[in-house]
Amino acid sequence: MNLFNELEKRGFIKQATHLEEIRNLINNEKIIFYIGYDPTADSLTVGHFVTLMFMSHMQKHGHKPIVLVGGGTVVVGDPTGKTDMRKMLSNETINDNLSKIKDQMKKFVDFSNDNAIMLNNADWILKLNYINFLREIGTKFSVNNMLRAECFKQRLEKGLSFIEFNYMIMQAYDFLYLNQEYNCIMQLGGDDQWSNMIAGMDLIKKTRGVQVYALTCNLLLTSNGKKMGKTENGAIWLDKEKTSVYDFYQYWRNIGDDDVEKTLKMLTFLPLDEIEDLCKVEDAEINKAKEVLAFEVTKIIHGEEEAIKCKEASKALFSGNGNLEGAPNYDVKIQENGDLFLDILVGLKILPSKSEGRRLISQGGVSIYDEKITDPNLLLEKKHFKDGKVILKRGKKNFYILNLIN
Known part of the structure; x- marks a missing residue:
């Protein structure tokens, strides 16, 4: 089975700018492509998993990936899929996020022997002269066309900041830069990035007269259309x-x-x-x-x-038997008169908040040794521990072990 067919059968392929040309390139050529990831947090999520696997399949079949980490574009913030403006991050936070994300990437991509490249777009984005950029790049974009993009349309009623409006142009410029410097001819990404990817393809066509391509993959959704993760x-x-x-x-x-x-x-x-x-x-x-x-x-x-x-x-x-070594373990100290069970669970981040914890406990969603706890004001005491342990169940199938320490 050729690569494109396998990607289709696995459910990756969503939209393609030039379907037959892309099919031929993926099956018969060895190309340089890129996928971008903005370091908005110090870890990637399940939502990134699909594009990481997409990239890995491409590399395993001989194509060379550029992993672009958006140390520059994250300063602007991608409005796609967001109801509000992203929180502005400090340079220190961005750099810390970058270093942690890079380590996660290495689980999917082979960077040895120049098989892949990792770049940070801060290396060129942050050096741009604003006026020159507007003259050379900004003039290639139609505001009317940009406002028709889905990533902007859904934000216009609530408000779209001018800095976010620049994101599409910045991402398009990334594609132009990678095409010029690395002969990158294809951008891959999640389908929510379609408008941004088209903008990059059009910018390269207008400035260099070169045909490049964009290919999106399906987002990771449940059967009822909600995002997984x-x-x-x-x-x-x-x-x-x-x-x-x-x-x-x-x-x-x-x-x-x-x-x-x-x-x-x-x-x-x-x-x-x-x-x-x-x-x-x-x-x-x-x-x-x-x-x-x-x-x-x-x-x-x-x-x-x-x-x-x-x-x-x-x-x-x-x-009820076997090796419990892999279950999450937490050490807890208990006062002589006990401690509020809810406070312990929230403090350990087993429960997200006190309000959510009260609701879950009241509805019987938390058990100790299969005995449902329905009192949010329960004091966890040393008598609850068997051989120094409490096996805690949250929801239907989430288990935790609390170890009593002095």
Whole structure:
């Protein structure tokens, strides 16, 4: 099977500027392409997972990726999909985010022997002369056309700042720069970036007379159209300090039945026929496919050893026996008269807030050793610990271990 067909069958391909030309380039040539990531946080999320896998498939078939980290464009802020203006980040925060994101990229991309390039657009964006940039680049953009772009239309009623209005131009300039300096001829990205990608392609055509291409992939959505990677505790991060390895594993273990096959195809490297065989089942039997999905994605992000620990811990917590080593552990000190259970859980970030915690506990969503806790004012006392441990259950399948320390 050729690469383009495999990408289609895996569910990546969404929109293409020149479908047949792109199909030929991907299948028969070796090209340089790029995908951009703005360092808005110190970790990437599940939402970035699809484009990282997209990039990895391309590289494995001989194409050379440029991983562009937006140290310059993040200063402006991408309005796409946002109802409000992004928070302005300090240079110190941006640089800290950049260093952490770069390490995550290396799990997907082989940078050895010049097989891939990582660049920071701050190296050219922050050096631009404003007046010269307006004369040379700004004149190539029609405000009327820009206002028709989806990324701007949805913000016009609530308000769009002038700095955000520049984002499309800056991203287009990135493509122009990479085309000039690195012979990059294709931009890949999530489908929400379509307008920005088209702008870059048009800018290169107007300034250099060179034909380049844009190809978007499907966003990671559930079967009911919602973005994957969101939970009651917030986003699912790729950094284990922000989302524990066990919570990461459990997120995929518990996704909806209708989302399993699609997610296996997009977020693992398992052969397509193997995935289809796994998913030719109904009802409870789909749990086997969910276990495979959770193991494979955890292995990609956190390594095989951590994936094995999570698999064993998950089985142990469901069956009552086995190795609990992979479950998230927290050390807690308890006063003689006990401590407010809710405060402990919020402090450990097992629950996102006191208000959400009260609601969840009142509805029976938290258990200690399978006994539901319904009193938000419960004091956790030493008597609750068995052999110095409390096994805590949040929701249907999220487990945590609290260790009593002096």
